[in-house]
Amino acid sequence: MNGSELSASLVWMIVAIAMIFMMQAGFSCLEAGLVRAKNTVNVIMKNFIDVALVTLPFWAVGYGLMWGANPSGWLGTSDFFVSGTDNAYLVNMLFQLMFCATSSTIVSGAIAERIRYGAFVAVATVISVLTYPIFGSWAWGGTAESPGWLRGLGFIDVAGGTVVHIVGGACALAGVIVLGARRGRFSSQGIARVIPGHNLPVFSIGVFLLWFGWFGFNGASAMVDFPERVGLALLNTHLGACAGVAGAMLFVTLRGRKVAMATAMNGALGGLVSVTAGCAHLAPPLAIFTALVAGVLVTVATTWLERLRLDDAVGAVPVHLCCGIWGTVAVGLFQTNQMFDLRQIGVQLLGAAVAFIWAFATAWLAFKTVGKFMLLRVPSISEQRGLDISEHGEIGYAEFQDSLADPSQERG
Amino acid sequence: MSADLRRSSLLGALTTLLSAQELALAMSIYDQEFAHQQFFLAAKYLERLSLSVGLGDRQRRVFASLNSALAHTAFVREPRAASPRALEGGAEQSVLQLSPALVVFGALCERVTQRLLGIYPATQSGWPAALRAHIGEMRVDDAVSQQLRHWADDPFDRRLQVNLNEQTLSELVHVLYLWSCDEIGPVKTDQIFAYIVRELEQMPEAAQFSPRRLM
Numbered sequence: 065m066n067g068s069e070l071s072a073s074l075v076w077m078i079v080a081i082a083m084i085f086m087m088q089a090g091f092s093c094l095e096a097g098l099v100r101a102k103n104t105v106n107v108i109m110k111n112f113i114d115v116a117l118v119t120l121p122f123w124a125v126g127y128g129l130m131w132g133a134n135p136s137g138w139l140g141t142s143d144f145f146v147s148g149t150d151n152a153y154l155v156n157m158l159f160q161l162m163f164c165a166t167s168s169t170i171v172s173g174a175i176a177e178r179i180r181y182g183a184f185v186a187v188a189t190v191i192s193v194l195t196y197p198i199f200g201s202w203a204w205g206g207t208a209e210s211p212g213w214l215r216g217l218g219f220i221d222v223a224g225g226t227v228v229h230i231v232g233g234a235c236a237l238a239g240v241i242v243l244g245a246r247r248g249r250f251s252s253q254g255i256a257r258v259i260p261g262h263n264l265p266v267f268s269i270g271v272f273l274l275w276f277g278w279f280g281f282n283g284a285s286a287m288v289d290f291p292e293r294v295g296l297a298l299l300n301t302h303l304g305a306c307a308g309v310a311g312a313m314l315f316v317t318l319r320g321r322k323v324a325m326a327t328a329m330n331g332a333l334g335g336l337v338s339v340t341a342g343c344a345h346l347a348p349p350l351a352i353f354t355a356l357v358a359g360v361l362v363t364v365a366t367t368w369l370e371r372l373r374l375d376d377a378v379g380a381v382p383v384h385l386c387c388g389i390w391g392t393v394a395v396g397l398f399q400t401n402q403m404f405d406l407r408q409i410g411v412q413l414l415g416a417a418v419a420f421i422w423a424f425a426t427a428w429l430a431f432k433t434v435g436k437f438m439l440l441r442v443p444s445i446s447e448q449r450g451l452d453i454s455e456h457g458e459i460g461y462a463e464f465q466d467s468l469a470d471p472s473q474e475r476g
Numbered sequence: 477m478s479a480d481l482r483r484s485s486l487l488g489a490l491t492t493l494l495s496a497q498e499l500a501l502a503m504s505i506y507d508q509e510f511a512h513q514q515f516f517l518a519a520k521y522l523e524r525l526s527l528s529v530g531l532g533d534r535q536r537r538v539f540a541s542l543n544s545a546l547a548h549t550a551f552v553r554e555p556r557a558a559s560p561r562a563l564e565g566g567a568e569q570s571v572l573q574l575s576p577a578l579v580v581f582g583a584l585c586e587r588v589t590q591r592l593l594g595i596y597p598a599t600q601s602g603w604p605a606a607l608r609a610h611i612g613e614m615r616v617d618d619a620v621s622q623q624l625r626h627w628a629d630d631p632f633d634r635r636l637q638v639n640l641n642e643q644t645l646s647e648l649v650h651v652l653y654l655w656s657c658d659e660i661g662p663v664k665t666d667q668i669f670a671y672i673v674r675e676l677e678q679m680p681e682a683a684q685f686s687p688r689r690l691m
Contacts (some may be wrong), residue, residue, distance in 0.1 A: 100666075248657030248665065257661035445646075447662075448653050449691065 083280030097267025102450025170232030225341025308335015430438020455469025
C-alpha cells in the first residue's frame with residue numbers, strides 16, 4: 065500500500081457501503097415474503113436488477129447530474145463516467161450508488177405482481193438517471209460556495225429521508241396509480257380484499273436486514289457532514305425503529321385489534337424512514353416522538369390507500385412517502401437548538417413538496433411513456449399463472465409449489 | 477343439467493363400482509338429500525356416501541368415475557325438449573364425440589361453477605352478464621363467439637362444437653378465473669382452481685390432457 069493508510073472514516077464508509085448493499089437483500093426478502101408464491105422470483109429479480117443493472121447508468125450519467133459541478137444550482141455538469149484512483153472520491157461515489165439503488169427499489173414492491181419486467185427495468189433506469197439524481201443535485205449537490213438551490217436555502221436531509229424515501233415513495237405512488245390494482249384486490253363495491261403474503265418469516269428477515277443496513281445508511285451519511293454526531297445518528301436510527309414499532313402496536317391495540325406482524329414491522333420501517341432526514345439533528349427523545357408518530361402514520365395511511373382503491377402490495381407508500389414527508393418536516397419542528405423555527409419548517413415543507421411533485425411527475429411520465437412503447441402491465445392470464453412463469457419461465461418453489469399452470473408451456 | 481339427467485349419470489358411474497345393495501343406498505341418498513339441490517358437488521355427495529357405504533380403497537375410483545360421467549353428460553342433448561339454443565346450422569346429435577381436452581374442460585368448468593355458485597350463491601346474480609362481457613373481449617370469430625354466449629347463459633347446459641382448440645378452451649377457463657377473481661378475490665380463486673385441478677387429475681382423460689394445460 066506504499067505506506068498510505070485508509071482513514072478510519074473511509075473504512076467506516078466502506079463497511080457502510082456493504083451494509084447498504086445488504087439492504088437490497090432486505091428489500092428482496094421483504095417483498096418476496098409479502099407477495100404470493102407464484103410471483104416470488106419476479107419480485108426478487110426486480111430488486112436484483114436494481115443493484116445489478118440500474119446502477120450502471122447512475123455511474124455513467126446520474127452521479128454527474130447529482131454531484132458534478134453545479135454552478136446553476138439545478139444540475140450537475142461534470143463527473144460523468146467516473147474513473148480515477150482517489151480513494152475518498154471513489155468510495156463516496158460507490159456510497160451514493162448504493163443510495164440510488166435503494167430509491168428505485170422502493171418502487172418495485174408497491175407495483176409487485178402486475179408490472180412487466182422489461183417495463184420495470186426501463187422505468188427504474190429513468191428513476192436512477194433522471195428523477196433521483198436531479199432532485200439529489202438540488203438537495204445535496206454542488207459545493208458550499210455553489211450549492212444546489214434547495215441546499216442553498218438551508219434544507220436539511222442528513223441521510224436521504226427526502227432524497228431517497230420521498231422520491232422513491234412518490235415514484236411508487238405514481239406506479240400504483242398508473243398500473244391499477246391487482247385483479248380482484250377490490251370488489252365492485254370497493255371493499256379491499258386481503259392478498260396475504262406467502263412467507264412471513266422471509267418477510268421478517270427482510271425487515272431485520274433493512275434495520276441492520278440502516279445503521280450504515282444513516283451512520284455513514286452523518287460521517288460525511290457531521291462526523292461529531294455519528295453516535296447520535298446511530299442511536300437515533302435504532303430508537304427510531306423501536307419507537308415506530310411501539311407507535312404502530314399501540315395504535316392498533318387501542319383500536320381493539322390484534323397486532324399483525326406486518327403492522328409491527330412496517331411500523332419499524334416507518335420509524336426508520338422518519339428519523340433518516342434528521343438523524344444527526346434530533347435529540348433522542350424527539351427522535352422517539354417522531355418515529356412514534358410515524359408508526360401510527362403507517363397504519364393510518366395504509367387504510368387511506370385502500371379507501372382510495374390504490375393497491376400498494378407491500379406498503380411502500382405509507383412507509384417511505386408518508387413517513388418520509390413527516391420526517392422531513394419533523395427536522396424543522398424539532399431540530400436541536402432550533403426547535404419550531406418557522407423558516408426552517410418552511411424550507412423543509414418546500415423540500416418535501418418539491419421532492420414529491422418532481423418525483424411523482426417524472427415517474428408518472430416515465431410509466432406512461434414506457435407504456436407507449438411496450439406493454440406496461442402483464443396480461444391478466446399472466447396474473448393468473450404468476451409472473452414467475454410468465455416473465456421468467458420458472459417457479460420459485462419447484463418441489464412444493466402447486467402451480468396451476470404447466471411450466472413446460474411457458475418455456476420458449 | 478336436469479336432475480333426471482344427473483341421476484342417470486350417477487347411476488351409470490356407480491353401477492360398476494358398487495354392489496346392488498350399495499347402489500340402492502347410494503341412489504336413495506341422492507334422491508333424499510341431493511336431487512333437489514341446484515348445484516351438485518360430487519365431493520360432497522361422495523363424503524355423504526362414505527358415511528353410509530364403506531368405500532374403502534374404491535373411493536378414488538368412485539370419485540373419478542363420478543367426475544367423468546358428469547362431464548360427459550354435460551354435453552349430451554336431453555332427448556325430450558328441442559332447445560331454442562340449437563347449434564347454428566348444425567345437425568342435432570345425441571352425443572358429441574368428445575376429445576379428452578373437451579372432457580377435461582367440461583369437468584373443470586362444471587366443478588368451478590358448481591363450487592363458486594354453491595358456496596357463494598350471491599355471485600349467481602352476476603353470472604351471465606359477467607361472462608358475456610368477458611367473451612365479448614375475446615378474439616374469436618363471430619360463430620364461435622355466439623356459441624360461447626349461449627354457453628354463458630347456462631353453465632350447466634353446455635353444447636359446444638368439438639372444434640374448439642386448446643387456446644380457446646384456455647381463454648374460456650381464464651374468463652371463469654377472472655369472473656371468480658372479481659367476485660370472491662384472487663386468493664380464494666387460486667385455492668378453488670388449484671383444488672379442482674388436483675381433483676380432475678384423477679380423471680382417466682387427464683392422463684391424455686392435463687387440466688393444468690387449460691390454466
